[in-house]
Amino acid sequence: MIQKKICMVGAFGVGKTSLVARFVYTKFSEKYQTTVGVKIDKKVVQHPAGDINLILWDMAGEDALTTVRPAHLKGASGYILVMDGMRRNTLEVAIDLHGRVSGAVGDVPFVCVVNKADLRESWEIQQSDLDNLVARGWTVVETSAKTGAAVEAAFQTLTDAMMQEHHVDDSTAGAVAG
Amino acid sequence: MSTAPSRDLAQENEPDGGPSGEYTRLRELIVGPEKARLEELQRRLDNRQLRTEELSQVVAEAIALRSRRDRTLQRTLNPLVEEAVRISVTRNPNILANALFPVISEAVRKAVAHALRGLVESINQTLERSVSLEALQWRFEALRTGRPFAEIVLTRSVRYRVEQVFLIHRETGLLLQHVARSDQIVQDSDLVSGMLTAIQDFIRDSFAETSGRDIETIELDEFNLWVQHGPSAILAAVVSGAPPPELRNVLARTLEQVHAEYGPLLASFNGDGAAFAATRPLLESCLLGRQEQKSAKQSQPFFIFSAAALLVAIALVTFFSARAQRRWDRLVERLRQEPGIMLTSADRSWGTYELVGLRDPLSTDPEKIVRASGIDPANVTSRWEPYVSLDAKFKVFRHFLGEKDALEQAVLRFPLNSVQLSAEQLAKLDDIEAHIIKLQHEGAAIGQKFVIELHGHTDPTGNEDRNDALSKQRADEVAKALVSRGISKDMLRTVAMGSREPVRAAAAYLTELNRRVTFHVVIEIEAGR
Numbered sequence: 001m002i003q004k005k006i007c008m009v010g011a012f013g014v015g016k017t018s019l020v021a022r023f024v025y026t027k028f029s030e031k032y033q034t035t036v037g038v039k040i041d042k043k044v045v046q047h048p049a050g051d052i053n054l055i056l057w058d059m060a061g062e063d064a065l066t067t068v069r070p071a072h073l074k075g076a077s078g079y080i081l082v083m084d085g086m087r088r089n090t091l092e093v094a095i096d097l098h099g100r101v102s103g104a105v106g107d108v109p110f111v112c113v114v115n116k117a118d119l120r121e122s123w124e125i126q127q128s129d130l131d132n133l134v135a136r137g138w139t140v141v142e143t144s145a146k147t148g149a150a151v152e153a154a155f156q157t158l159t160d161a162m163m164q165e166h167h168v169d170d171s172t173a174g175a176v177a178g
Numbered sequence: 179m180s181t182a183p184s185r186d187l188a189q190e191n192e193p194d195g196g197p198s199g200e201y202t203r204l205r206e207l208i209v210g211p212e213k214a215r216l217e218e219l220q221r222r223l224d225n226r227q228l229r230t231e232e233l234s235q236v237v238a239e240a241i242a243l244r245s246r247r248d249r250t251l252q253r254t255l256n257p258l259v260e261e262a263v264r265i266s267v268t269r270n271p272n273i274l275a276n277a278l279f280p281v282i283s284e285a286v287r288k289a290v291a292h293a294l295r296g297l298v299e300s301i302n303q304t305l306e307r308s309v310s311l312e313a314l315q316w317r318f319e320a321l322r323t324g325r326p327f328a329e330i331v332l333t334r335s336v337r338y339r340v341e342q343v344f345l346i347h348r349e350t351g352l353l354l355q356h357v358a359r360s361d362q363i364v365q366d367s368d369l370v371s372g373m374l375t376a377i378q379d380f381i382r383d384s385f386a387e388t389s390g391r392d393i394e395t396i397e398l399d400e401f402n403l404w405v406q407h408g409p410s411a412i413l414a415a416v417v418s419g420a421p422p423p424e425l426r427n428v429l430a431r432t433l434e435q436v437h438a439e440y441g442p443l444l445a446s447f448n449g450d451g452a453a454f455a456a457t458r459p460l461l462e463s464c465l466l467g468r469q470e471q472k473s474a475k476q477s478q479p480f481f482i483f484s485a486a487a488l489l490v491a492i493a494l495v496t497f498f499s500a501r502a503q504r505r506w507d508r509l510v511e512r513l514r515q516e517p518g519i520m521l522t523s524a525d526r527s528w529g530t531y532e533l534v535g536l537r538d539p540l541s542t543d544p545e546k547i548v549r550a551s552g553i554d555p556a557n558v559t560s561r562w563e564p565y566v567s568l569d570a571k572f573k574v575f576r577h578f579l580g581e582k583d584a585l586e587q588a589v590l591r592f593p594l595n596s597v598q599l600s601a602e603q604l605a606k607l608d609d610i611e612a613h614i615i616k617l618q619h620e621g622a623a624i625g626q627k628f629v630i631e632l633h634g635h636t637d638p639t640g641n642e643d644r645n646d647a648l649s650k651q652r653a654d655e656v657a658k659a660l661v662s663r664g665i666s667k668d669m670l671r672t673v674a675m676g677s678r679e680p681v682r683a684a685a686a687y688l689t690e691l692n693r694r695v696t697f698h699v700v701i702e703i704e705a706g707r
Contacts, residue, residue, distance in 0.1 A: 002449045003352045003368070037380060040372040052449075055352060055372050071379035075350030077449060166448055 001044075003053040004162050005075055006155075009068055009101055010082030011093035012061030015115040018145035019082065020058045023155055038072050045159050049166075052159055068097065070104045078109040078162045080154065085114045085123035085142070109161035111139050113154050118144040299423040328424040338419035339467035341401075344371055345436065345457055346412040347447050351375030354411065354447075354454040357461040374414055378405070408433045410444035415464060425466065432464055502553070506531065509551035516542055517569040519562075533560035538567035540575055571624060578620040582699040585613040585630070590656055592693040595640070597651040599659070607656075610697065611663050617699065618669070631671045631698040632656050637689040638677045650674035656695045671700075 008016040017039065024041045039058040044051050057076070059068055073079070079101055083090040094112065102108070112133060114125060120142070133140050139161070141154040222228050244251045267274055320327040342358040344367065353371035378393050396403035402421060406413040406429040413433040417425065436457055437444070443453050503526075510524045513533070518541025525532045531553065537544065544562065548555050566572075588610050590603050614630065621628055634653030636645040653672035661667050681691045 001451065003350075003451055004449045005350045005352055005372075038376045040369050040376060042366060042368050042372075053368060055368060057372065057376070069379065069383055071383055072376060074379075075347070075352070077350075166450075 001051055001053050002049070002166070003055060004077040004159070004166075005055045005057060006158065006162075007073055007076045007079040007101070008056060008058045008082060009073075009079055009097050010061065010113075011084065011087070011090040011097075014061065014082045014084040014087075014090050015145045016061065016080075016082045017058055019080070019113065019115065019143065019151055019154075020056050022145045022148050022151045024056065037069060043155070045156060047159060047163055049163055052163065054155065054159065068100065070100075073101055073104045076101075076105045076108060077165070078111075078158050079105070080158060081110055081112045083112070083114055083125070085116050085125050086119060088124040088129075091125050091129060109158060109165060111141055111154050111158040111161070114140060114142045115145055117142040117149055118147050296423065296426065299426075328427070331422050331424055338417055338421040338425070340415050340417050340421075340425070340465045342367075342416040343461045343464045344374070344412075344414040344416075345454065345461060346371045346375060346414060347444065348408070348410050348412050350447070350449075352447075352449065352451070354451055355457045355461055357458055357465060359465060371414075374403075374405075375412070378412075404429060406430055406433045408437050410441070410447075411436055413461075413464075417467070419467070421467070428464055428466065432460055435460060502526075502529075505552045509548060509553060512547055512551065513544060516544075516547065517571050518542070518567040519544060520565070529557060531558040533558060535562060536565040537562035538569075538572055539564055540572050541567065574620050574624050575626070578617060578624060578626060581613050581616045581620065582628075585610065585617065585697045585699060588613070588697055590695045591691070592652055592695075594637070594690070594693065595648070596693075597648070597655045599655065604659070607659055607663065611660065611665065614660070614665055614669075627702040628669075629671050629700050629702070630669055631673050631700055633673050633675045633679070633696045633698060635675050635679060635692055635694050635696070636677045637692040638680060639689065642676060646674050646676040649676050652693075652695050 008020060010016050020039075020041050024043045037060040041056040041058065043054045043056060045054055046052075057072055059072060081094045081098055081101075083094040098110070101110075114130065116123075130140050130142075139157060141150050141157065143150040143154055145151060222232070241251060263274070316330045317327060319325075320330045323330075339359075342356065344353060345355040346352070347354050351372045351374075353368050356367040356371070358367075377396075381393055392405065392407040394405050394407075396405070400418055402417045404415045404417055404421065404426065406415075406426070411433065413429050413436070415425070415429055440454065440457065506524075506526050510521065513519055513521045513524075513535075518538030520536040521533065522535045523532070524534075533544065533548075544560060545555055548558050548560075588606065590599060590606060590610075592599065592603075617628065617630075620626075632653040634649035634651070634656075636649045636652075640648075650672065653674065657667075657670045657672050660670060677692065681688075681694075
């Protein structure tokens with residue numbers, strides 16, 4: 001079975017853990033997150049190429065005191081950039097994180113998730129902000145960990161993008177061999 | 179080639195004042211600017227230096243672009259780079275050495291530190307082991323079987339057991355392969371693998387960032403997590419009990435083998451673990467050791483059985499050896515008490531016996547005594563020197579034998595063809611009677627039964643039948659005379675010898691010596707003598 005490491009990154013309190021919990025249902029353990037700064041979950045998703053085993057590294061949220069550990073990002077095949085529609089500053093954190101994560105792991109696929117879509121009417125982040133992100137080439141998905149809306153879709157989108165890279169990898173590997 | 183078009187142009191540019199002059203001007207007007215551009219291009223192509231300058235501006239981007247598209251460039255450059263490195267090393271090895279120094283010195287430092295730590299651990303263990311009985315047994319087994327001592331330790335140590343082995347991709351923390359004992363409850367190994375990597379990262383980030391060292395052991399109550407780090411993969415073993423340091427070498431060797439066989443696959447790993455299925459046997463070879471409890475249970479019946487067998491064997495040996503000792507003691511005692519036997523030494527060792535002593539020829543045969551004792555005479559060697567015993571029994575017996583000899587010397591002679599004893603011969607009967615009476619007394623004293631045979635003889639003259647009858651009559655005549663003197667008739671037996679036993683010395687002129695009666699004491703042999 002193909003395995004892929006995925007990192008959940010985003011500002012503090014945007015709902016990364018809730019998203020993972022919604023997606024996975026089964027939890028390994030909550031307590032590691034506070035000690036080690038990361039919690040690891042697993043989810044098998046369907047793909048035409050076969051089942052994919054997603055290993056989800058749920059990072060501690062970014063805030064003034066906690067920063068993402070580059071070591072934890074190492075080897076990630078993709079990541080989910082989470083922001084909170086209710087708080088505008090999480091968008092800035094996300095943009096900043098995107099720069100740092102892509103610096104650490106390279107130009108790997110990612111999906112930008114704007115959480116708390118169930119409270120869409122009271123969002124600080126405007127549609128125009130999201131349009132700007134899309135214009136940068138980002139894939140933006142509006143989710144709600146609470147209702148489960150689009151959570152599966154976000155992970156599926158990321159998986160598809162990673163698998164496209166996977167096959168590109170394969171073809172390059174073929175070129176080396178040839 | 180490149181000069182050809184310029185020659186054509188030169189020809190066309192030839193000035194002439196004819197109608198073609200108009201044509202030239204027209205051409206000048208129509209293609210003039212293009213012509214100038216063509217000439218400029220021509221110049222740039224022809225000028226090598228200019229071309230080099232232009233190429234230098236794009237070469238880096240071109241290489242980057244091409245290397246992104248495929249790997250042809252790398253392959254093309256590969257021999258060049260190799261050759262360049264070779265030339266560089268030949269010309270001045272210091273340049274490369276200096277460049278590599280920080281990398282190599284770090285690697286060497288790590289390797290040496292690791293080896294020293296292993297050495298210290300093993301010295302501690304060696305000190306511990308060199309004095310224990312168990313270790314001595316292991317050393318002996320290693321000596322006997324020719325296997326390395328470390329291997330014996332790994333297989334014999336019952337204090338540890340490798341429960342699970344994880345092979346983890348170092349960069350991603352993804353699980354490449356996992357093996358576990360069949361009786362192990364396995365948590366989700368993918369998550370364990372990830373979590374282990376995360377914890378390592380955390381610890382490295384938090385405490386060991388500068389030293390760049392990896393966690394090699396995590397200790398819990400009853401479990402040890404032993405982690406072996408390679409450049410591309412990590413081998414983690416969950417071990418219960420107290421593992422011997424030799425296990426570390428097993429893990430290191432296994433990981434080295436994984437790197438050797440799967441190096442390129444590890445480098446290009448993109449999440450597809452299928453290629454690493456073949457590492458299973460390698461990892462399974464790390465599931466060493468036994469569970470203490472189990473092994474104790476297994477060894478218990480065997481231990482009891484062997485202990486019981488040993489006890490029975492000891493009991494049997496003791497019994498037989500005690501019985502043999504008892505028999506021997508009795509035999510020696512019996513021989514010491516036996517008249518006419520002087521035992522001077524009696525040795526017993528490893529089932530064989532030796533008897534040495536003096537023996538009166540009249541005494542009981544010692545072999546009979548040995549046989550009666552229950553000891554196999556084949557295991558007994560004996561050496562008897564003859565001697566004369568002064569034992570009372572033998573003294574009387576010797577007298578008895580003296581009387582017997584004296585009686586057997588006696589001869590009664592007869593005239594030719596006669597059964598009548600002369601007066602002179604009759605006088606001898608007194609002596610003979612005295613001998614017989616003594617024999618009777620002494621024989622009774624020592625319990626020796628006997629009969630006296632009276633042999634009648636004739637001279638060789640005359641026919642045989644007549645001689646037989648005559649010899650019988652002579653013997654009967656003597657017996658009658660003895661009985662008349664009071665000798666018991668039962669003690670006497672008469673035998674007709676005819677002329678078959680002539681007196682040896684009797685020559686033809688002394689044939690009268692053959693006409694005689696002789697006495698023979700026949701001892702009746704009893705059983706046990």
